[in-house]
Amino acid sequence: MIEFTGVYFDGKTSRAYAVSVVFDGRTLHIRGVEGDYPALDIPLEDCTITPPLGNTMRSIQLPGGAQCQTSDTAAVSALERLTGQNRGMGFVHRLENRWKTAVGALAGLVLCVWVFVTYGIPFLAEKIAYSVPPELAEQMSRQAIEMLDRRFLKPSELDPGKTEKLQEEFQHLHSEIDPDSDYRLEFRKSPYIGPNAFALPSGLIIMTDELVDLADSNRELLAILAHETAHVKKRHGLRSIIQNSGVFLLVSALAGDITSITSTAASLPTLLARSGYSRKFETEADTVAALYMIRKGWGTGPFQAILLRITRDMADYPGESLLSSHPLTNQRVQHLRDIEASMPSGEAAE
Numbered sequence: 577m578i579e580f581t582g583v584y585f586d587g588k589t590s591r592a593y594a595v596s597v598v599f600d601g602r603t604l605h606i607r608g609v610e611g612d613y614p615a616l617d618i619p620l621e622d623c624t625i626t627p628p629l630g631n632t633m634r635s636i637q638l639p640g641g642a643q644c645q646t647s648d649t650a651a652v653s654a655l656e657r658l659t660g661q662n663r664g665m666g667f668v669h670r671l672e673n674r675w676k677t678a679v680g681a682l683a684g685l686v687l688c689v690w691v692f693v694t695y696g697i698p699f700l701a702e703k704i705a706y707s708v709p710p711e712l713a714e715q716m717s718r719q720a721i722e723m724l725d726r727r728f729l730k731p732s733e734l735d736p737g738k739t740e741k742l743q744e745e746f747q748h749l750h751s752e753i754d755p756d757s758d759y760r761l762e763f764r765k766s767p768y769i770g771p772n773a774f775a776l777p778s779g780l781i782i783m784t785d786e787l788v789d790l791a792d793s794n795r796e797l798l799a800i801l802a803h804e805t806a807h808v809k810k811r812h813g814l815r816s817i818i819q820n821s822g823v824f825l826l827v828s829a830l831a832g833d834i835t836s837i838t839s840t841a842a843s844l845p846t847l848l849a850r851s852g853y854s855r856k857f858e859t860e861a862d863t864v865a866a867l868y869m870i871r872k873g874w875g876t877g878p879f880q881a882i883l884l885r886i887t888r889d890m891a892d893y894p895g896e897s898l899l900s901s902h903p904l905t906n907q908r909v910q911h912l913r914d915i916e917a918s919m920p921s922g923e924a925a926e
């Protein structure tokens with residue numbers, strides 16, 4: 577005996593009647609739960625069991641357009657087996673469930689890829705960047721600067737007397753911000769990229785004559801140098817090219833072939849000359865520079881001033897600038913102001 581409860585529709589009105597159904601092996605006995613209606617006895621062979629559709633309610637078509645619906649899928653499946661109806665539909669039903677599984681799996685896969693690209697690759701790139709030996713960083717940087725010297729840069733025409741004091745101040749700056757690495761500051765003239773500065777992974781920082789000429793004070797230049805030092809310290813150059821070079825390089829580097837990273841050295845000059853750092857890295861470097869300036873008691877004013885002046889000046893140069901290609905200068909200046917405003921009063925005077 578098969579018993580289940582369900583809902584009965586007479587096929588004439590939309591009214592639903594709660595019913596209990598008993599199958600005695602030959603006939604379905606359908607009885608209203610809340611009254612005398614309906615009271616039907618229908619041979620199973622006169623009924624049509626509608627094929628299953630996903631895991632929704634099952635329905636049994638009765639003679640005269642009436643039907644009985646139930647969520648008791650097991651009971652209906654048992655009836656199906658007795659009548660032999662919908663044979664083969666079980667396969668379709670399973671396929672349908674597999675289709676859902678497949679969509680679910682695909683969504684899961686997309687999510688995994690997204691998580692890997694958004695978090696996994698930057699995380700791995702950072703790990704790899706910190707394990708790049710100094711000789712390798714040096715070699716990549718040398719290749720990059722040779723290429724930049726050929727294409728965009730000319731020897732500096734600055735009076736060495738003019739930069740002597742700046743060199744001295746830069747020594748203090750990088751030994752404070754990043755005492756563990758070697759740094760070098762060199763100057764180049766560049767009518768192409770204009771007032772600009774960039775850092776190579778080896779710790780070589782290039783500043784253009786045009787930027788020195790544009791500055792009102794060494795403090796403005798020191799702010800830029802602090803920003804560039806932060807890029808080196810946090811391995812932003814290496815991390816960017818590793819992140820951009822994709823999974824192949826990541827895999828070979830993780831497998832122990834760290835030298836494969838030199839294959840990406842060709843992308844370094846472009847990264848540096850086109851301001852290829854992510855917004856996140858720029859903000860990080862700005863924060864380091866701002867904190868340095870505040871610690872020195874200079875405030876972020878000189879940094880803001882030079883950023884705004886570079887942006888204004890850049891229209892005169894054909895190349896894209898590391899520091900000014902962004903229409904984001906206003907946001908960067910606001911970030912500097914926010915950092916300063918968040919400092920407890922008195923800190924800036926230290």
Ligand SMILES: [Zn+2]
Pocket residue numbers: 803807853858861898
């Ligand atoms: Zn930067």
